[in-house]
Amino acid sequence: VLSETFIRTEIESLKACGHKECVMTFHKHLSAHKFNYPTYEIGQFFSLKFITKISPRKLYQCIRFVRCQKALPKRSLFFHSIKLASQLAQLNVDHVHAHFAQHTTSHSIAAAKLIGISCSFVGHGHDIYEFPFDVPLKLNSSDFVVAVCNDMKEDLIKLSRDNIKLLHCGVRTSLFKPQSKLKHDKIRLVFVGRLVEPKGVTYLLQSLQGLCAKYPIVLDIVGDGELSTELKQQASTLGIASYVNFLGPKEPSWIQENLPQYDCLVAPFCIAESGLVDTGPLVLKEAMAVGLPVITTKIMGCKEIVTPGTGLMVNQKDVIALAQAIERFVCVPEEKRIQMGQQARRNVEQNFDAIKQARTLSGWIEGTAH
Numbered sequence: 001v002l003s004e005t006f007i008r009t010e011i012e013s014l015k016a017c018g019h020k021e022c023v024m025t026f027h028k029h030l031s032a033h034k035f036n037y038p039t040y041e042i043g044q045f046f047s048l049k050f051i052t053k054i055s056p057r058k059l060y061q062c063i064r065f066v067r068c069q070k071a072l073p074k075r076s077l078f079f080h081s082i083k084l085a086s087q088l089a090q091l092n093v094d095h096v097h098a099h100f101a102q103h104t105t106s107h108s109i110a111a112a113k114l115i116g117i118s119c120s121f122v123g124h125g126h127d128i129y130e131f132p133f134d135v136p137l138k139l140n141s142s143d144f145v146v147a148v149c150n151d152m153k154e155d156l157i158k159l160s161r162d163n164i165k166l167l168h169c170g171v172r173t174s175l176f177k178p179q180s181k182l183k184h185d186k187i188r189l190v191f192v193g194r195l196v197e198p199k200g201v202t203y204l205l206q207s208l209q210g211l212c213a214k215y216p217i218v219l220d221i222v223g224d225g226e227l228s229t230e231l232k233q234q235a236s237t238l239g240i241a242s243y244v245n246f247l248g249p250k251e252p253s254w255i256q257e258n259l260p261q262y263d264c265l266v267a268p269f270c271i272a273e274s275g276l277v278d279t280g281p282l283v284l285k286e287a288m289a290v291g292l293p294v295i296t297t298k299i300m301g302c303k304e305i306v307t308p309g310t311g312l313m314v315n316q317k318d319v320i321a322l323a324q325a326i327e328r329f330v331c332v333p334e335e336k337r338i339q340m341g342q343q344a345r346r347n348v349e350q351n352f353d354a355i356k357q358a359r360t361l362s363g364w365i366e367g368t369a370h
Contacts, residue, residue, distance in 0.1 A: 004099075005252050005282060006169040006282045007099050008035065009169070009170060009171065009172055009282075009354050010169070010170070010354070010357075010358065010361070011023065011035075011037060012036070012037075012172070012354075013170060013172065013354040013355050013357065013358035014358045014361065014362060015036075015037060016355060016358065017355070017358050017359055017362045019362065021037050022037060022038045022039070022040060022091055022093070023035070023037060023038070023039040023040070024039075024040055024041075024042055024084060024087065024088075024096075025039060025040070025041060025042065026041065026042050026103075027041065028040075028041050040087060040091075042080060042083055042084050042087065042107070043080070043083045044087070045086075045087060045090070046083060046086050046087070047086055047089075047090050048086075049086075049089065049090065050085055050086045050088075050089035050090065050115060053089050053114075053115040053116060054114060054115065055116070058113060058114055058115065058116050059114065061113040061114075062078070062081065062110050062111075062113040062114040063078070065109055065110055065113060065137070065141055066078045066081070066110055068134075068137055069106055069133075069134045069137055069138075070133075070134060071102070071103075071106065071133035071134050072103060072106055072133075077106055077107065077110060078110065080107055081107050081110035081111045081114060082111075082114065084107055084108075084110075084111040085110075085111040085112075085114040085115045088111055088112075088115060088117065089115050093117065094117055094118070095117060095118045095119065095120070095365050095368070096108045096111065096112050096117065096118075096119045096120075097119070097120050097121070097122075097361075097365065098119070098120070098121040098122070099121070099122045099124070100121075100122070100123075100124055100126065100127045101121055101123045101124075101127040101128060101132070101133070101135055101138055102127045102131070102133055104121075105121040105138050105142075106133075106134070106138070108121065109121075109138060109141050109142060113141075118143040118365070118368040119142055119143060120142050120143055120144045120145060120146065120364070120365070120368070121138065121142055121145055121146070122145075122146040122148065123135075123145065123146070123147055123148065123152055123156065123279075124148060124279055125198070125276055125277045125278055125279040125300070126276055128152060128155070128156075128279070129275045129276060129277055129279075130272070130274045130275045130276035130277075135156075135159060136159045136160060139156060139159055139160035139161070139163070139164070140160050140161055140163075142163065143163065143368040144163045144164075144165055144364055144368060145160070145163055145164050145165065146165055146166075146167050146361070147164055147165070147166050147167075148166075148167065148168060148169055148279050148280035148301060149166075149168065149279045149280045149300050149301030149304055150166060150301075150304060151279075151300050151301070151303075152279050152300070152301075153165075153166045165364060167357055167360055167361060168280050168285075168301065168304065168305075168351070168352055168357065169280050169282050169285070169352075169357070170285075170352050170353055170354030170355070170356065170357035170358065171282065171285040171286055171289045171348055171352050171353065171354055172354045172355075173289050173348060173349055173353050173354070175256050176256055176259070176286050176289035176290050177260070177289070177290060178260055178290050178291030178341065178342075178345055179260035179261070179290070179291075181260070181261055181263075182261060185216060186216045186217065186218045187215065187216055187217050187218070187263050187264070187329075187330050188218055188220070188261070188262045188263050188264075189217060189218065189219045189220070189262065189263065189264050189265075189266050189326070190219070190220045190221075190222065190259065190262040190264075190265055190266070190287075191204060191219065191220070191221045191222065191223070191265070191266055191267060192222040192223060192255060192259070192265065192267075192283045192286075192287075193222075193223045193267065193281075193283055194223050194224070194225040195221070195223055195224060195225030195226065195227045195228045195231055196225045196226055196227060196272075197227065197270075197272040197273070197274075197276070198269060198270055198271065198272040198276045198277055198278055199223075199225075199267070199268075199269060199270075199278075200267075200268035200269050200270040200297065200316065200317070201221065201227070201231055201268070202227070202231065202234060203268045203270070203317055203318075203319050203322060204219070204266055204268050204322065205231065205234050205235055205238060205240065205244070206238065206319045207268075207319050207320075207322040207323035207326060208238075208240050208243065208244070208323070208326070209238045209239070209240060210323060211323060211326060211327060211330070212240045212243040215327070215330045217243060217326075217330065218243055218244075218245070219243060219244045219245070219266070220244075220245045220247055220262070221244065221245065221246050221247065222247050222248075222249070222250050222255070223248075223249055223250075224248055224249045228246070231246075232246055255286065256290075259286065259287060259290045259292065260290040260291060260292070262287075262292060263292070263293075263337060264292060264293050264294065264295060264311075264329055264337075265283065265284070265287035265292050265293075265294045265295070266294075266295045266296075266322075266326065267281060267283060267284060267294060267295070267296045267297075267302075268295075268296065268297050268314075268316070268317075268322055269281060269296060269297050269299055269300075269302060269316065270297060270299070270316040270317050271299065271316065277299060277300055278299070278300065278301070278302070279300045279301050280300070280301030280304075280305070281296075281301065281302065281305070284296060284302065284305045284306065285305060285348050285352045287344075288305070288306075288310060288311075288341075288344035288345060288347060288348045289344075289345060289348040289349075289352075290345070291338075291341035291342060291344060291345045292341055292344065293310060293311045293312075293329065293337060293340035293341055293344055294306055294310070294311035294312075294344070295311055295312045295313075295314070295322070295325050295326060295329060296311065296312075296313055296314075297313060297314055297315065297316040298313050298314065298315055298316070299316050305347075305352070307343075307347055309339075309340060309343045310340060310343050310344040310347050311340065311344065312325040312328065312329060313325075
């Protein structure tokens with residue numbers, strides 16, 4: 001879906017590395033027809049031929065995992081894992097790689113153990129820090145686990161054996177490219193993401209209250225979410241509605257084409273009351289890849305993405321510091337802003353290119369396939 005471009009990027013990058021892939025899902029989203037890889041619903045087809053791959057030891061390992069986990073109904077997990085295992089066997093899958101450490105990972109582990117193939121999963125903010133279910137069990141039941149930032153890696157190492165690997169979500173730098181900017185008399189700021197608490201948009205709007213009348217600033221907000229109506233009302237209450245444009249959700253192609261025309265991405269991520277936090281925001285890397293400096297907060301993976309000279313960082317939920325950072329950026333000469341963008345692009349090319357990341361992941365998978 002639109003908010004999970006990091007998964008699509010990883011799949012397409014692994015495919016570019018020469019892997020034959022397919023995606024298994026419980027519900028096929030309407031956008032699945034746009035993908036250039038096969039997508040199957042779990043249970044879409046079934047064959048008893050996979051029984052030949054099952055041994056008493058494999059069956060025991062599967063049942064043991066199902067019984068030890070506590071988050072899902074055991075019968076349901078076992079039943080759906082059998083269906084998934086049948087499909088994996090019929091498609092000659094050698095390795096199953098899951099995103100999010102919740103039900104997707106549970107079914108992947110159980111199905112993989114049933115037919116004796118290797119498995120791994122990727123942790124993100126929602127599933128590791130907001131709603132963690134059976135995480136230690138899943139860590140110790142997988143061949144390897146991917147953390148998307150160093151803070152997460154350190155947290156997971158405390159819970160498991162030595163099978164935690166660090167790999168930042170990558171950007172297709174061939175798709176996100178700098179462009180010559182059209183001439184305009186405004187400083188164009190942009191926010192891209194879901195309009196939910198951990199994105200920190202409410203703090204961004206507050207920070208602009210004293211700046212919009214002082215500097216030629218406009219802010220475009222790209223995305224939608226549960227706080228959309230509330231944020232629009234907030235902009236009106238603060239008296240900055242005429243400086244803020246809510247553009248709604250956009251396709252990745254729109255982001256690739258239009259993001260380079262902005263001057264700076266502002267992403268004031270924060271830790272939500274529930275514990276939810278962005279662990280390695282892809283949007284920062286996408287913006288930097290097209291040559292935009294970024295202003296963000298000093299949390300989780302953001303600290304590993306934004307380096308000196310590529311943007312500015314402030315403490316989360318600090319409206320005054322955020323306003324000062326925006327003002328500081330606005331006052332930077334255009335030539336210096338361009339240099340910051342160029343350095344940001346180089347940083348992404350060197351450290352977050354999706355093909356390079358996929359080659360690393362590919363090596364781990366090749367090393368663990370049974």
